[in-house]
Amino acid sequence: MNNNVYPWQRNLLRQLISARAQLPNALLLQGKDGIGKHRFASVLSQALLCDAPMASGEPCGQCTSCGWFMAGGHPDFRLLAPEAQDESTEPAGAAADQGKPADKKASKYIIVAQVRELADFVNLTTHRNGPRIILIHPAEAMNAQAANALLKTLEEPPAGTLFILVSHQPQRLLPTVRSRCRKVNAPSPDRKEAMLWLHEQGLADAGSFLAQSGYAPLAALQLSDADHQAKRSQVFAQLAAPRAMDPLALAEQGEKLGLAWMLQWLQQWVYDLASLGLTGQARYQAEPSPETVRLAKTVSLIELFKFQHELSAAQRTLQHPLNPRLVLEQLLLSYWQTANRQESAHV
Numbered sequence: 001m002n003n004n005v006y007p008w009q010r011n012l013l014r015q016l017i018s019a020r021a022q023l024p025n026a027l028l029l030q031g032k033d034g035i036g037k038h039r040f041a042s043v044l045s046q047a048l049l050c051d052a053p054m055a056s057g058e059p060c061g062q063c064t065s066c067g068w069f070m071a072g073g074h075p076d077f078r079l080l081a082p083e084a085q086d087e088s089t090e091p092a093g094a095a096a097d098q099g100k101p102a103d104k105k106a107s108k109y110i111i112v113a114q115v116r117e118l119a120d121f122v123n124l125t126t127h128r129n130g131p132r133i134i135l136i137h138p139a140e141a142m143n144a145q146a147a148n149a150l151l152k153t154l155e156e157p158p159a160g161t162l163f164i165l166v167s168h169q170p171q172r173l174l175p176t177v178r179s180r181c182r183k184v185n186a187p188s189p190d191r192k193e194a195m196l197w198l199h200e201q202g203l204a205d206a207g208s209f210l211a212q213s214g215y216a217p218l219a220a221l222q223l224s225d226a227d228h229q230a231k232r233s234q235v236f237a238q239l240a241a242p243r244a245m246d247p248l249a250l251a252e253q254g255e256k257l258g259l260a261w262m263l264q265w266l267q268q269w270v271y272d273l274a275s276l277g278l279t280g281q282a283r284y285q286a287e288p289s290p291e292t293v294r295l296a297k298t299v300s301l302i303e304l305f306k307f308q309h310e311l312s313a314a315q316r317t318l319q320h321p322l323n324p325r326l327v328l329e330q331l332l333l334s335y336w337q338t339a340n341r342q343e344s345a346h347v
Contacts, residue, residue, distance in 0.1 A: 003061045003070075005043045006036045006217075007197065008189035010056060013040070016184075017047055017057035024182045025157035028139070030170040031186030034219025038137050040186065041166045045069070045077055045133045048162065065128060075127040078118060080136045084108045108319070110136065112145035115153075122158045132161045139165035140172040147174050154180040189217060208286040212268070231257055232265060239269050240291040242339035251328035259324040266331065267311050272296075274304050295339065303338045310334055 005013050016023065029037055047053045051063035059066050068074040084107060118134060126132050136142070142150065151174065154163065165181060167173060189197065191210070194217040198206035203224055212232075213219035223229070235254070238245045254262040268284040275282055276296035282288045288296075314327055 005040050008187050009040045013057040026163040026181040028165045028181035028183045030167045033168045034216030035188045037166050037186045041164050076132045078134045082108050082141045110142040110146050112149050115146045115149040135164045137166040139167040140169045211286045247332035247336045251332050254328045255325045270308050307338050
């Protein structure tokens with residue numbers, strides 16, 4: 001386990017550790033995927049439990065408390081996370097689906113039984129007469145029953161207990177849960193800082209991957225996988241040539257790639273087309289192809305925004321049982337009609 005936060009998080013860690021006596025019963029650490037919120041929350045938890053945190057605010061890594069924490073057995077700390085999630089990493093949007101497939105039997109949600117198991121924990125005396133910390137990651141993974149069970153505890157929090165809720169999408173949390181937390185905006189690095197960190201990780205062409213990630217450096221590191229890049233390029237090449245594109249064949253290909261990835265790529269593609277049309281600049285493509293630039297000049301922005309609404313609606317149903325092939329067929333047919341209708345009008 002790493003005892004250090006990322007460079008762009010150091011100031012916030014110092015601030016929170018210096019104000020440890022004034023911390024509320026619940027913090028909501030919110031921010032986009034891929035900027036290191038999970039590590040920050042873990043290091044903050046360890047530092048608050050540490051016997052002698054360093055001047056930087058980071059835990060010493062040497063005391064008994066740190067030993068327990070790093071071994072994953074601190075008696076005054078609990079982590080609530082979905083069973084299907086690797087607790088050592090922070091998923092970054094669709095990047096969470098990369099790598100080894102998750103156990104289909106494992107839940108993708110934090111369930112009410114996990115929250116109820118905290119009852120004894122929060123009412124027992126702490127082992128070291130210090131704080132008791134519960135880290136929930138990601139908080140929006142709580143199902144409705146779990147969120148309501150947590151709310152009861154937040155309404156009457158036990159003394160000395162700190163809840164740290166980590167959220168990529170705080171709008172998905174119950175408003176009553178959000179209202180009982182002090183909101184902490186997780187810092188993101190600026191482009192220069194993110195590029196420096198990625199170069200230190202040995203990543204070449206960091207600018208391209210950083211753009212694809214929406215300027216989230218941890219996500220950029222995940223996206224640098226060569227196989228992933230090849231698949232993304234294949235999909236974008238077809239989207240850039242709508243006349244030659246076969247929506248049904250691409251839907252079949254997309255189903256194998258994964259619905260989450262396809263939705264993310266489609267959303268980025270549409271955003272870049274609109275941005276190129278309006279400003280001549282793309283956000284997610286460091287160097288748009290000539291075909292992409294040409295298409296951006298001919299496609300109707302109004303029709304493009306309508307298609308963006310379709311993508312947003314599909315994104316909201318991503319966690320529910322559905323037919324991925326059917327969803328992709330409908331979306332890609334809609335895109336094909338939008339792009340080709342406008343191209344034909346300008347020929």
